[in-house]
Amino acid sequence: MTPADPNDATAGFTGRAAIFPLPNVTLFPNVMLPLHIFEPRYRCMAEDILNGDRYLALGLLKDGWEDRYESKDCEIHDTVCLGKVISNEQLEDGRHYLMLQGLHRAKLINELETDLPYRLGMLELLPDVYPQTPIIDRGRRQEELVDWFRRAYPKLGMEADLIHALGSGIQLGELCDVIAHSLKLPTEAAHRLLAQADVDQRSDLVLEMLKLQFRGTFEPTGREFPPGFSLN
Numbered sequence: 594m595t596p597a598d599p600n601d602a603t604a605g606f607t608g609r610a611a612i613f614p615l616p617n618v619t620l621f622p623n624v625m626l627p628l629h630i631f632e633p634r635y636r637c638m639a640e641d642i643l644n645g646d647r648y649l650a651l652g653l654l655k656d657g658w659e660d661r662y663e664s665k666d667c668e669i670h671d672t673v674c675l676g677k678v679i680s681n682e683q684l685e686d687g688r689h690y691l692m693l694q695g696l697h698r699a700k701l702i703n704e705l706e707t708d709l710p711y712r713l714g715m716l717e718l719l720p721d722v723y724p725q726t727p728i729i730d731r732g733r734r735q736e737e738l739v740d741w742f743r744r745a746y747p748k749l750g751m752e753a754d755l756i757h758a759l760g761s762g763i764q765l766g767e768l769c770d771v772i773a774h775s776l777k778l779p780t781e782a783a784h785r786l787l788a789q790a791d792v793d794q795r796s797d798l799v800l801e802m803l804k805l806q807f808r809g810t811f812e813p814t815g816r817e818f819p820p821g822f823s824l825n
Contacts (some may be wrong), residue, residue, distance in 0.1 A: 602696050603675065609714070610716055611648070611650065611713055612650050612651075612711070613628075614712065615651060615652070616653075616654045616780075619653055619783035619784050621770040622767070623770045625693065626695065628692075633710070647679075649676050650673045653787075654667060655668040671700055672701075673698075674696075674699065675696050675698075675716060697720075699716040702715045719790050722791045728794075737800055738772055738800060741807065742775075745806045746775070772803065776803070
């Protein structure tokens with residue numbers, strides 16, 4: 594799930610990126626997301642980013658998007674996730690299957706006015722925040738997250754072993770994102786995790802959501818683990 598160091602991957606980022614707004618998909622740093630690109634405006638977007646720096650920011654549409662989906666001013670949340678396209682399969686009819694690697698949380702500072710059919714924005718990267726005075730025992734919290742993940746997904750087998758291995762080899766913030774990606778969370782709950790830069794507080798939320806998932810509180814969203822291709 595982490596084939597490249599996100600810090601290295603954003604070294605050449607200028608702050609400008611295409612924005613791909615979706616109503617029900619949240620991209621997290623440190624994970625992969627497959628995307629099926631078929632709308633003409635987003636085919637144009639895919640071709641441009643593939644011929645450029647390959648950066649793409651996924652944004653979550655705000656409530657009420659249905660009547661304005663075709664508009665470039667359809668509102669999105671200002672916390673997005675910057676990703677980079679690491680592979681592409683283009684079909685004969687012009688559609689694309691992209692694999693997007695989540696790199697970094699970012700704040701959408703402003704959108705740029707262009708004649709392009711898709712949206713462009715200026716982003717400010719948001720680093721993970723580790724408070725100098727922790728409110729939790731971070732080592733213990735990683736163990737708790739792995740334990741509750743195993744309880745919530747007892748039938749995953751190899752995937753659970755992968756989460757355990759990741760838990761011992763990455764920082765707490767990264768582990769939170771990997772687990773958050775695997776949870777069948779309601780859209781707003783997923784975005785709440787993306788928007789939380791404070792790692793201690795994010796880990797509290799992920800642990801709470803894992804416990805709710807284990808107890809069956811969240812309604813399934815139908816997302817597979819690993820997920821299938823997202824539609825636009």
